Amino acid sequence: MPGEGFGELALLYNAPRAATITATEDSIVWKLDRGTFNHIVKDAAQRKREKYDSFLQGVPILQSIDPYERSALGDAVREERFKKDEYIIRQGQSGDKFFFINSGTAIATKNVAGSTEEQKVMDYEVGAYFGERALLTNDVRAANIIATSDETVCLTLERDTFIRLLGPLDEILKRNMDQYKKYT
Numbered sequence: 001m002p003g004e005g006f007g008e009l010a011l012l013y014n015a016p017r018a019a020t021i022t023a024t025e026d027s028i029v030w031k032l033d034r035g036t037f038n039h040i041v042k043d044a045a046q047r048k049r050e051k052y053d054s055f056l057q058g059v060p061i062l063q064s065i066d067p068y069e070r071s072a073l074g075d076a077v078r079e080e081r082f083k084k085d086e087y088i089i090r091q092g093q094s095g096d097k098f099f100f101i102n103s104g105t106a107i108a109t110k111n112v113a114g115s116t117e118e119q120k121v122m123d124y125e126v127g128a129y130f131g132e133r134a135l136l137t138n139d140v141r142a143a144n145i146i147a148t149s150d151e152t153v154c155l156t157l158e159r160d161t162f163i164r165l166l167g168p169l170d171e172i173l174k175r176n177m178d179q180y181k182k183y184t
Contacts, residue, residue, distance in 0.1 A: 011037045049074040052155065055102055059127050073165050077155040082106075082147035088154060089145040095134025098162040099145070101126050104152030108143045118144060135162050 010017050011034050023029075032040070052074040056062055062070065079102070082088050088099065091111055101124050108130065109118035121143060124130060134141050157165065 008037070045075060052077060052102075055100075055127075055155075059100060059129065061129060069165065073157075076161045076165060077157060080154050080156050082152045082154065084147055084150050084152075086147045086152075087144055088147060088152070089131060089141050089143070091141050091144045093141050095131055095139075095141050096159045098129065098131045098135055098157045098159075098166070100129045100155045102153040102155050104147060104149035106130075106145050106147050106149075106152055108145055110143050132162075135159055 006019075006021050007017065009015065011032075014034075049071055053070060056070050056073055062073070065073070077100070080088075080099075082104075088106060089095070091109075103126060105126075106124040106128075107120050108122035108124065109120050112119050124145070130145055131141075133139065
């Protein structure tokens with residue numbers, strides 16, 4: 001299909017080809033040699049790392065991690081964009097991601113028993129994080145998180161990556177979870 005790629009695993013891992021690709025119609029195929037491919041991949045990874053490094057340095061909870069750990073974190077985060085009033089997290093859903101606000105703002109709301117309206121419980125700005133409670137306790141999401149700026153950009157970590165990279169911070173994260181108790 002137009003725009004499809006193949007052969008990257010052999011180039012990435014310096015391994016033999018795992019499959020044979022045969023054209024089923026006249027085709028134009030572009031190719032990259034191993035050196036060019038590796039340069040492109042490494043350059044993209046370096047740009048991503050640099051893009052997020054200064055942001056991650058400014059996140060208070062990450063002040064205790066060393067530059068290598070921060071670099072690994074920068075490699076692992078994924079960027080997700082949310083429009084104003086879009087739910088980033090919904091209360092009661094299972095949690096599989098941790099979030100940092102890279103740009104924009106959000107609020108936390110809770111569905112309170114006996115009320116049909118959500119109650120605002122917290123504001124989030126650039127550098128704030130959320131979603132750790134569900135990952136640390138294996139519980140469902142305790143609140144809704146809703147984007148409040150025209151575009152809110154979050155950097156996310158999947159559960160396994162969160163545990164692997166932020167495991168040493170779990171005691172700090174658990175201690176900081178105490179701030180949520182006043183809203184339960």
